[in-house]
Amino acid sequence: MYSNLLREPKIVVAGPCAAESKEQLFAVAKTMSEIGIGDFTIDLNNHSVSEGNTSSSPAEKFWGFHFFRVGVWKARTNPADFQGAGDEALTWLKEIKKQFGFKICVEVASAEQVQLCIEHDIDAVWIGARTTVNPFVVQEIADAVQDSLLSVFVKNPINPDINLWLGAIKRFQNAGIKNIMAIHRGFSVENENVYRNAPCWEIPVTLHIKLPSIPILCDISHIAGSVELQQMVAQTAMNYGFEGLMMEVHHNPQEALSDSQQQLTPSQAIHLLETLVFPTSKNEAENALFFQRNLIKSIDIQLSKLLSKRMEMVDEIAAIKAKHEIPLLQPTQWKKVVEIYKENSLKDDHYQQFLDDFLLLLHKTSLKRQE
Numbered sequence: 001m002y003s004n005l006l007r008e009p010k011i012v013v014a015g016p017c018a019a020e021s022k023e024q025l026f027a028v029a030k031t032m033s034e035i036g037i038g039d040f041t042i043d044l045n046n047h048s049v050s051e052g053n054t055s056s057s058p059a060e061k062f063w064g065f066h067f068f069r070v071g072v073w074k075a076r077t078n079p080a081d082f083q084g085a086g087d088e089a090l091t092w093l094k095e096i097k098k099q100f101g102f103k104i105c106v107e108v109a110s111a112e113q114v115q116l117c118i119e120h121d122i123d124a125v126w127i128g129a130r131t132t133v134n135p136f137v138v139q140e141i142a143d144a145v146q147d148s149l150l151s152v153f154v155k156n157p158i159n160p161d162i163n164l165w166l167g168a169i170k171r172f173q174n175a176g177i178k179n180i181m182a183i184h185r186g187f188s189v190e191n192e193n194v195y196r197n198a199p200c201w202e203i204p205v206t207l208h209i210k211l212p213s214i215p216i217l218c219d220i221s222h223i224a225g226s227v228e229l230q231q232m233v234a235q236t237a238m239n240y241g242f243e244g245l246m247m248e249v250h251h252n253p254q255e256a257l258s259d260s261q262q263q264l265t266p267s268q269a270i271h272l273l274e275t276l277v278f279p280t281s282k283n284e285a286e287n288a289l290f291f292q293r294n295l296i297k298s299i300d301i302q303l304s305k306l307l308s309k310r311m312e313m314v315d316e317i318a319a320i321k322a323k324h325e326i327p328l329l330q331p332t333q334w335k336k337v338v339e340i341y342k343e344n345s346l347k348d349d350h351y352q353q354f355l356d357d358f359l360l361l362l363h364k365t366s367l368k369r370q371e
């Protein structure tokens with residue numbers, strides 16, 4: 001289905017997780033602009049880029065850079081975490097807009113914040129996952145943006161409930177907002193070991209079927225939660241035909257006051273965009289292979305992370321056994337492990353042989369670590 005969803009050009013919303021200080025915002029904006037991230041403006045209605053930058057690189061032309069994102073007021077789960085620089089940052093953003101020509105996009109969670117954004121010439125607001133879950137608050141924001149020129153980007157709610165997402169988007173359509181986009185940022189699900197917020201691709205795909213005129217972006221930062229996974233998440237989003245990406249970019253991620261583990265440097269962001277692959281529909285076999293390989297890559301990443309996590313847990317078990325002087329070898333426990341793998345496996349002889357070899361190696365390795 002991916003090829004018929006592909007639309008050009010793609011949209012990029014990039015910038016730091018949070019506004020930390022005036023110096024930090026200018027430093028990020030400066031590196032982003034120095035590295036050649038352009039300053040296209042985009043008309044979301046007809047999906048065409050007006051006013052390009054002067055770059056002749058096809059990758060830069062194709063992607064452009066459409067919004068500078070930044071969390072001014074951060075919705076943090078832990079009240080002890082950094083909450084963003086607050087109202088003051090809006091005046092810094094106004095200067096950034098003037099100096100670098102970026103369009104500015106800020107998260108809002110109340111009518112009061114919307115009002116401040118309008119007063120400070122902000123171009124777009126996004127509704128965070130923790131806000132989309134609450135129809136009262138979404139309606140309050142929809143009333144506040146009514147009759148403004150703001151673009152509104154609606155992230156999916158924290159939980160995988162498409163109706164909450166659709167309902168929030170409808171409230172902004174009813175408020176007469178012309179430029180609305182949806183953002184898939186993954187869902188908070190139990191027992192998730194790989195992603196920060198698990199993607200659930202069928203939900204944005206269903207949203208696209210129900211609301212075909214709403215562009216959908218993928219927030220690769222909050223899905224991945226780490227730098228390494230973002231390329232794969234972005235590629236998968238492109239395979240599904242998403243219209244663009246949201247990503248957190250910081251000039252010095254290690255020093256970031258929030259989400260430091262997932263923010264990309266500007267050059268990492270450019271590299272990610274330039275290495276994405278877009279299959280043409282010319283060669284069907286190649287396209288099918290490309291799509292399948294990406295799915296396998298996603299499974300390999302998950303397998304590798306899960307196996308590493310399993311080994312770490314083995315280390316914890318070893319510590320408990322050592323403390324209580326319990327013998328390392330527990331044949332009945334291992335039998336239970338083997339049963340789990342057998343129950344969930346393919347039944348053909350080839351696979352069973354592989355599984356026996358694999359389990360032998362797993363057991364040996366885990367005993368060795370415990371030693």
Ligand code: PEP
Nearest residue numbers: 071128129130155185222
């Ligand atoms: C963010 O984009 O900074 C953010 C807090 O995202 P989310 O609402 O998806 O958690």
Ligand code: MN
Nearest residue numbers: 017248258259
């Ligand atoms: Mn963040």
